[in-house]
Amino acid sequence: MNVTIVDYNSGNISSVINSFREVAKDKVNIEVTSDLIKIKSSDKVVLPGQGSFKSCVDALNKINGLVDTLSEFAINNKKPLLGICVGLQMFADVGYEETETKGLGWISGRVSKIDNQNGKYKLPHIGWNEINITKDSKIFKDIENKSHMYFVHSYEFVPEDKNVVSATTDYSSNIVCSVEKENIFGTQFHPEKSDKIGLKIISNFIDI
Amino acid sequence: MLKNRIIPCLDVKNGRVVKGINFVDLQDAGDPVEQAKIYSDGGADEICFLDITASNENRETIYDVVDKTSKKCFVPLTVGGGVRSVEDINKLLNCGADKVSINTAAVRNPEVVIESSKKFGSQCIVVAIDAKKNGDKWEIFTHGGRNNTGIDAIEFSKKMEDSGAGELLVTSMDRDGTQVGYDIELMFKISYKVNIPVIASGGVGNLDHLVDGIKLGNASAVLAASIFHYGKYSVKEAKEYLDSKGIPVRI
Structure with a gap:
């Protein structure tokens, strides 16, 4: 099996690469590339993302044909794709970090700044927070509710259809922290x- | 609920840990990778390396340390010490650091903070503020605490937030190495001034000091070096103690 981590100059992805290689060991081949042919032929794709919504979308668009290839992979061919952090946020129709920026539009919704309630909550939301699992998701197999995950972000994805939400976390309000749509x-x-x-x-994602 | 973080810090010189945990079953007490792994297995919320390598020719050693550690530890890794330029930050991130802390360069040339946070995102830019009390204010020291800049630390913290820092690592130079506790007033004043998380550092001698840093100093995270060295306290013990005092921690 081939899992491709999309390398599109979205900032620091070495930790994503290290963790996938640690889990994959020799059983699964982990590719790190923006090569369209390799992405098309892989079984699963990971879309990381660091920095701002705008900088990530711009970086995706800079590579000719990448957005179309990813859409074909995830929307037409319905192969498993995992977005992490801004990688998830880009699923939205629109993001408001820096300036209004069009997203991939795969899951209807918007990405806006977390309400810090007049400075009551520090931003970025950095550190370990518990997740409230709201629906069965394949990536949560054998993951206990209220498990701790590491967060670092100032913007949140607000999907229109709440049925796509698989987990939320409490910070200022209930923040969507995991989605699954097909x-x-x-x-x-x-x-x-x-x-x-x-x-x-x-590991759950690799095993899907 | 967001948990308060405990961050053990390791001083690394020429690729080796200077002070560290001294367990009998440790194969190589000077190996930063092995030490970091013990901390992360013990529940450390993040790991911090402070590179105190003095000579330029040995500066490359830290990249190798970061590379190896990031393949073994899957909690956030912050690296600081001697970071001068956007290129230095780029190299550390490429080796597997998740955050880079900038001290002297941020004071000398705040453009480094502006430029690097734009390029890599605020989430990986930590500004390390070393401050010493002078009368009724705190002044910024650079070069590992040797140079007094006269800059007001509280004002500077706001400037760094505006420049794009994602977090501030605040060290009291008066308290560092004394084990009498954090400078709570300094931590509180900076935390009150900025809307980004503050990591308290400098002066921890016992577990109550960690409690004070969070409860009184309003720090989001507490960093400590020597109390975790030589096994005086484990990270686990520290977390259980904080938990017993009603502080939310990841256990």
Whole structure:
């Protein structure tokens, strides 16, 4: 099996690579590339993302044909894709970080700044927080409710259809921290930085 | 609920741990990778390396340490010490650091903070503020605490937030190494001034000091070095103690 981590200059992805290689060992081949042919032929795709919504969308668009290839992979061919952090946020129609920016539009909704309630809550939301699992998701197999995951973000994904939400976390309000829509998965938290329990989520994704 | 973090810090010189945990079953007490792994297995919420390598020719050693550690530890790794430029930050991130802390360079040239947070995102830019009390204010020291800049630490913390820092690592130079506790007033004043998380550092001698840093200093995270060295307290013991005092921690 081939799992491709999309390398599109979205910032630091070495931790994502290290964690997937740790889980995959020799059983699964982990590719790190923006090569369209390799992405098309892989079994699963991971879309990481660091920095701002705008910088990530811009970086995706800079690589000719990448957005179309990813859409074909996830929307037409319905193969499993996992978005992490801004990778998840980009599923939305629109994001408001820096300036209004069009997203991939795979899951209807918007990405807006977390309400810090007049400075009562610090931003970014950094650190370990519990997740409230709201529906069965393939990536949560053997993951206990209220498990701790590592977060670092100031913006949240607000999907229109709440049925896609698979987990939320409490910070200022109930923040969507995981989604599953058919073959499309996303986590706002960083499984690659969430210790053994995070590696289990990665392993669940690889095993789908 | 978001948990308060405990961050053990390891001083690394020429690729080796200077002070560290001294367990009998440790194969190589000077190996930063092995030490970091013990901390992360013990429940450390993040790991911090402070590179105190003095000579330029040995500066490359830290990259190798970061590379190896990030393949073994799957909690966030912060690396600081001697970070001068956007290129230095880029190299550390590429080796597997999740965050980079910037001290002297942030004071000397705040553009480094602006540029690097734009390029890599605020989430990986930590500004390390070393401050010493002078009268009724705190002044910023650089070069590992040797140079007094006269800059007001509280004002500077706000400036760093505005420049794009994602977190502030605040060390009291008066308290560092004394084991009498954090400078609570400094931590509280900076935490009150900024809306980004503050990591308290400098002066921890016992577990009550960690409690004070969070409860009184309003720190989001507490960093400590020496209390975890030589096995005085384990990270697990520290967390259980904080939990018993009603502080939310990841156990």
